[in-house]
Amino acid sequence: MRALQITELTGPDTALKLVDVPEPEPSHFMTPGSGVLVDVEVAGVSFPEVLQTRGEYQVKPPLPFIPGSEVGGTVRSAPEGAAVQAGDRVAAFCMLGGFAEVVVAPEFMTFKLPDALDFAQGAALVLNYHTAYFALKLRGRLAEGESVLVHGAAGGVGTAALQVAKGLGAKTIAVVSSDDKEGVARDAGADEVVRCTGRWKEEVQELSGGGVDLVLDPVGGDRFADSLRSLREGGRVVVVGFTGGAIPEVKVNRLLLNNTEVIGAGWGAYIMSKPDVTRGIGAALDELIAAGFVKPIVGQRFPLDRAADALKLIDGRGATGKVVLDVR
Numbered sequence: 001m002r003a004l005q006i007t008e009l010t011g012p013d014t015a016l017k018l019v020d021v022p023e024p025e026p027s028h029f030m031t032p033g034s035g036v037l038v039d040v041e042v043a044g045v046s047f048p049e050v051l052q053t054r055g056e057y058q059v060k061p062p063l064p065f066i067p068g069s070e071v072g073g074t075v076r077s078a079p080e081g082a083a084v085q086a087g088d089r090v091a092a093f094c095m096l097g098g099f100a101e102v103v104v105a106p107e108f109m110t111f112k113l114p115d116a117l118d119f120a121q122g123a124a125l126v127l128n129y130h131t132a133y134f135a136l137k138l139r140g141r142l143a144e145g146e147s148v149l150v151h152g153a154a155g156g157v158g159t160a161a162l163q164v165a166k167g168l169g170a171k172t173i174a175v176v177s178s179d180d181k182e183g184v185a186r187d188a189g190a191d192e193v194v195r196c197t198g199r200w201k202e203e204v205q206e207l208s209g210g211g212v213d214l215v216l217d218p219v220g221g222d223r224f225a226d227s228l229r230s231l232r233e234g235g236r237v238v239v240v241g242f243t244g245g246a247i248p249e250v251k252v253n254r255l256l257l258n259n260t261e262v263i264g265a266g267w268g269a270y271i272m273s274k275p276d277v278t279r280g281i282g283a284a285l286d287e288l289i290a291a292g293f294v295k296p297i298v299g300q301r302f303p304l305d306r307a308a309d310a311l312k313l314i315d316g317r318g319a320t321g322k323v324v325l326d327v328r
Contacts, residue, residue, distance in 0.1 A: 002327075003100035004307050005064040009055035012311035016053065017064070018304070024097060024104045026077055030272065035104040036084060036092065037076040041119035043098040044070040045302075045310045045323040046127055046156065047243050053311060061096060068098025071105075071327075072113065072122025082107040083279075089113040091122035093130075095268075099307060101327055108275035111282045114289050117296065124296035124322030128160035130281050131240060135216055135265035136164055137284075138277075140238040144169030146213035149204055149230055151196075152243060154181035156322045157218045159188035159297045164285075167293030170214075173207055175200055175223075177317075184320045188297055201226040211235060224248035228260060236261045243317070297321035 007017045028035035049067045051057035075088045084090055084107070091113050092105035113122045136142045148165045152158040153174030165172050166189040174190035176182050182193045192207045194200040205211060211232030217224065220242035227237050228250070239262065250262055271278045288294040299321030302310045310323050 001101040002304065003066045004068075004304060005066055006053055007064045009053065009063070012050060012053050012308050012315055016308055016311075021066070021100070023102045026079070026104055028094070028104050028106050030095065030109075031106045034079045034107065036078045036082060036090075036107055036110045038071060038073040038090060038092050038094075038103050038105060038110070039076050040071045040073040040098065040101055040103055040327045042072045042123040043068045043304075043325045043327055044123035044127060044156075045307070045314060045325060046070075047241070047314055050311050050315045059095070066097045066100050068100070068103070068325075069093060069095050070123055070125070070127045071098045071103055072119035072125075073103075075110070076102070078110075079107055082110070084110050084112055089119070089122070091117075091125040093126040099304065099325065099327075106275075108278050114286065116289060120298045120301065120322075120324050121296040123324050124156065124298055125285070128156040128322065129164065129285055129294060129296070130271070130278070131157055131265070131267040132160040132164040132216075133281050133284060134267045134270070135238045135240050136161060136214070137168060138281075139263050139265040140214050140216070140236055142168055142170055142214055145171075147171040147173065147208050149173045149175065149208075149212045149215045149227070150190075151175045151215070151217045151219045151223065151227070153188070153190060153193075154184040154320045155218070155243075156319070157240060159184065159321055160294075161216045162188040162190050163294050164288065165189070165216075167288040167291065171208075173204055173212065181320055184297065184299075189293070196223065201230050204230045208232070214238060216240065219243050220248050221246045222248070224250075228254055228258075228262075231258065231260045233259050236263050238263045238265050240265045240267075299323055301326055
């Protein structure tokens with residue numbers, strides 16, 4: 001099968017090589033001896049793959065390896081008792097191996113794709129939307145009627161968070177950097193949009209009537225302090241990543257004085273040993289899909305042999321929606 005391997009840790013420009021390799025066995029390293037084989041139609045591209053090309057991600061397989069954590073495709077085979085079977089259209093989270101024509105994924109990370117979604121949307125579903133639901137509902141305790149501020153709101157996680165938050169009954173405020181990204185955020189369900197290049201903290205305070213209940217932050221960097229200042233009493237900042245590069249520090253006296261919280265939402269580390277949690281999130285998202293709230297926004301699409309361009313787009317903060325690779 002055709003696949004892309006990371007052969008050296010030199011960054012998106014030179015790390016990837018298109019190769020022919022044997023197809024995987026129906027056994028995944030998370031579920032040895034058992035796995036769902038998927039014929040890949042579309043693979044999702046995310047910030048972790050950018051980091052992997054430099055050896056900067058926490059998961060560091062020996063070289064060479066096939067990156068790619070999520071796909072949309074068709075089941076070739078599934079273990080006995082699985083919720084999916086041969087011929088099913090699925091969205092799957094494989095953690096590694098997705099930039100290839102065939103991949104194996106754990107059964108509990110493989111989900112039937114509703115008729116309303118295509119393969120590209122399937123490749124955009126698991127990582128971003130499971131992260132968004134986990135961060136907003138399970139970690140952030142978002143309740144109907146609360147307000148949410150979403151940073152990086154035109155990206156994959158940001159658009160997912162806006163849609164999930166709207167489905168959970170929240171008012172949403174998006175933080176973006178351009179007119180194009182404002183349009184994407186509004187399409188994803190943002191009630192209000194502010195610019196990260198302006199006086200966004202003051203605008204958020206005004207729009208929310210004194211502060212929001214929850215901030216979802218996949219960016220980090222120097223805007224984190226103003227995120228804390230954007231909270232109302234009892235508010236929460238949920239940290240899901242650091243695409244801005246810098247990891248911020250918290251002056252905890254601010255948390256004490258304002259009765260606010262900073263909450264970590266490390267979806268991957270949490271769910272790996274908790275299949276029932278993952279299945280529960282999948283079921284909740286199915287309800288939001290059926291209700292019309294969740295509909296992944298697919299952004300730029302590239303053929304498999306142009307994966308480097310996809311990674312550089314993400315690395316340069318130019319992506320809107322979910323960037324994907326058309327594998328077949």
